Amino acid sequence: MTVDRWAQWVRQQVGLGRLLPLGGPRDGAWITEAAAGAVLRRAVADGAPGVRLGVLRIALADPRDVTEPVVPAPPSALPPGPLRVTADFAATAAEPLPTAASRLRRALAGAATERLGLAVTEIDLRATDLLEPDAPDAPATGTPQPPSAHEPTDTDGTTVAEAALAVPGVLRLTGVLGGLGRAVHIEEHADEAALPRRHVRVELTTDASHRTVDVARQVRAAVRDALADRPTVAVLVTAVD
Incomplete structure (x- = not known):
C-alpha cells in the first residue's frame, strides 16, 4: 500500500466516527x-x-x-x-x-x-x-458516500448479499470497516458455553424513508434464515440516503 493510499484509508476510518449501538x-x-x-x-x-x-x-x-x-x-x-x-x-x-x-x-x-x-x-x-436575521440556513449535509463493496466470491457470501439486498429499505452494500472492501464478513465465533458457531456481519446503506433500526432488524432475520446453520448476524449501517 502506497503512502497516499494509506493516508486515504486512515482518513476514511477516522471519518466513520464511533460505531454506535442502534x-x-x-x-x-x-x-x-x-x-x-x-x-x-x-x-x-x-x-x-x-x-x-x-x-x-x-x-x-x-x-x-x-x-x-x-x-x-x-x-x-x-x-x-x-x-x-x-x-x-x-x-x-x-x-x-x-x-x-x-x-x-x-x-x-x-x-x-x-x-x-x-x-x-x-x-x-x-x-x-x-x-444575522437574513443569514441563509446551512445546506443539509449528506452522509459521505462509502465505497461500494466487492462482489462476494463464495456461495454463502452471495446468499447473504442477496438476502440483505432483498429487504425493503436496503439501498446497497458497502465495504468500509477495516478498509477490506467487503460487505459480508463470515467467521467462526467461539463461546465458552457452547460449540463454535458462525457469525455474519453485513455492512450496508439504508433508505432514509425507512426507520433505520427496523431495516437492520429485517436484514438480520433475512440473513439468518437464508443460511442453513442459522448463524448469528450483526448489521452495520454506514450511510442513510
Missing part, C-alpha cells in the same frame, strides 16, 4: 457516527429554521451503563446503552436562545428516535454564535 442489546445493529450525524443534521435543517449546527458528537451517556449485545459486535463498536448527543449551535436573535435551543433539542431527539432508532437520553447544547 436500538437495544437484542437488535444486533450498529451505525457509524458519521451516518447518524448526517441524518440529525438534515433533520435540523428541515425542522429548526434559524438554527445552524456546528460540531456534533454522539457517544455513550455513561460508559458504565451498558449491556452486552446478543451477537458479537463489529470491531471497536460501542456496547448498547443510553446515548448522549452534544452539539454547538448558532441562532438568530429573533427569539431567545433558550427557545431556539428547545426547538433544536426537539429536532435532534425526534430524528434520533423516529428516523434512526438511537437510544438517546441526553442532549447537551452550547450556543456559540449569533446569526
Whole structure:
C-alpha cells in the first residue's frame, strides 16, 4: 500500500466516527457516527429554521451503563446503552436562545428516535454564535458516500448479499470497516458455553424513508434464515440516503 493510499484509508476510518449501538442489546445493529450525524443534521435543517449546527458528537451517556449485545459486535463498536448527543449551535436573535435551543433539542431527539432508532437520553447544547436575521440556513449535509463493496466470491457470501439486498429499505452494500472492501464478513465465533458457531456481519446503506433500526432488524432475520446453520448476524449501517 502506497503512502497516499494509506493516508486515504486512515482518513476514511477516522471519518466513520464511533460505531454506535442502534436500538437495544437484542437488535444486533450498529451505525457509524458519521451516518447518524448526517441524518440529525438534515433533520435540523428541515425542522429548526434559524438554527445552524456546528460540531456534533454522539457517544455513550455513561460508559458504565451498558449491556452486552446478543451477537458479537463489529470491531471497536460501542456496547448498547443510553446515548448522549452534544452539539454547538448558532441562532438568530429573533427569539431567545433558550427557545431556539428547545426547538433544536426537539429536532435532534425526534430524528434520533423516529428516523434512526438511537437510544438517546441526553442532549447537551452550547450556543456559540449569533446569526444575522437574513443569514441563509446551512445546506443539509449528506452522509459521505462509502465505497461500494466487492462482489462476494463464495456461495454463502452471495446468499447473504442477496438476502440483505432483498429487504425493503436496503439501498446497497458497502465495504468500509477495516478498509477490506467487503460487505459480508463470515467467521467462526467461539463461546465458552457452547460449540463454535458462525457469525455474519453485513455492512450496508439504508433508505432514509425507512426507520433505520427496523431495516437492520429485517436484514438480520433475512440473513439468518437464508443460511442453513442459522448463524448469528450483526448489521452495520454506514450511510442513510
